[in-house]
Amino acid sequence: MKADEVKNTSGLTESCALSVESIATARLPTEFGEFKITGYRSLISREEFVALYKGDLQADVPTLVRIHSQCLTGDVFGSTKCDCGPQLHVAMKLIEEEGRGAIVYQLQEGRGIGIINKIRAYALQDAGADTVEANERLGFANDLREYTQCAEILLDLGLRRVRLLSNNPLKLKATQEAGLEIVERVAIEVETVDAAKNYLRTKKEKMGHLLSST
Numbered sequence: 001m002k003a004d005e006v007k008n009t010s011g012l013t014e015s016c017a018l019s020v021e022s023i024a025t026a027r028l029p030t031e032f033g034e035f036k037i038t039g040y041r042s043l044i045s046r047e048e049f050v051a052l053y054k055g056d057l058q059a060d061v062p063t064l065v066r067i068h069s070q071c072l073t074g075d076v077f078g079s080t081k082c083d084c085g086p087q088l089h090v091a092m093k094l095i096e097e098e099g100r101g102a103i104v105y106q107l108q109e110g111r112g113i114g115i116i117n118k119i120r121a122y123a124l125q126d127a128g129a130d131t132v133e134a135n136e137r138l139g140f141a142n143d144l145r146e147y148t149q150c151a152e153i154l155l156d157l158g159l160r161r162v163r164l165l166s167n168n169p170l171k172l173k174a175t176q177e178a179g180l181e182i183v184e185r186v187a188i189e190v191e192t193v194d195a196a197k198n199y200l201r202t203k204k205e206k207m208g209h210l211l212s213s214t
Contacts, residue, residue, distance in 0.1 A: 018152045019043045028052065032089065033096035040153055048107050051153050052092070055100030059160040062183040064101035066091040066165040067150045067175070070109050073118070081122070087188050091165050102157055104150040111135065112144025147171050151178030 020040045028037040033054070040049040057063060068091065074084030088103070095101030110118030113135060121134035129137060151174050154162065163184040164175055175182055 018156055020049065020149050020152050020156065022051075022156065030092065032092040035092075035095075040149075040156075042149055047149070049150065049153055050105040050107070051102060051157060052105060053102035053157060054095060055098070057100065057102065057158045059158055061100070062161045062163050063159055064091075064095055064098055064165060064186065065154055065159065065162045066101075066103045066188070067147055067171050068103055068105050069111065069145060070105065070107050072109055072115055073122075081125075083189075090188060094165070102154060102159065104153045106145065106147070106150050108145050113138070113140050143170070145170075147174035148178060151175045151180055154178075154180060 020042055023039045023041055025036055025038040028035045035052045035054045038051045038053075040051060042048070055063075066087075068088050069084070071079075071082060071084035073079035074082045075088055076085075078085055091101075091103055095103070109115045110121065113121070117138055117140070120138055121129075121131070124134040124137055125131060135141065135143075147170065150171075154175070155178060159180065161181045161183050162175065163186050164172060164182050165186045165188045166172060167187060167189065172182060172185060
């Protein structure tokens, strides 16, 4: 796994009015190690989030973090059409190894279109469309997600300097604009099967994801 240096252009935010609130926290033992899990909800919409984290999170310590978008098919059912499930598990393993870090899990299925429309998009992909074309044929933009509140959750956890596990330039931008300093972008590329290659190629070529190969 390689890392790229990323400059912060917005400066650090010492205090700001957050548009999310934490609701409940519990202990979560997993096959990768023990984490804490906190449920968050938006104060400006009906959206909900989950933060999975461990260790002593300090503002001045560059900390490994990931914003992970919900993927029921990949995260739960083990779909090989995408790299979502393996990316989530790699992030959990890396945070466990470091003893410190956080994952914000964003409940926006199918890049914001919901599970039913995602299945419709899958059917269009089965007929030859790529992931962007499928969304557009259903009348959606290729990506409806918005990451500002995910970054706010990282701020609420006490973080200010992060090492962001991501290939998505929009997640980097939102993290910086929220006032977090990205000390490092850590690429997260996992081994995939043939079923995912066109999906990854489309993300690289049409969505600008920072992938070394497809």
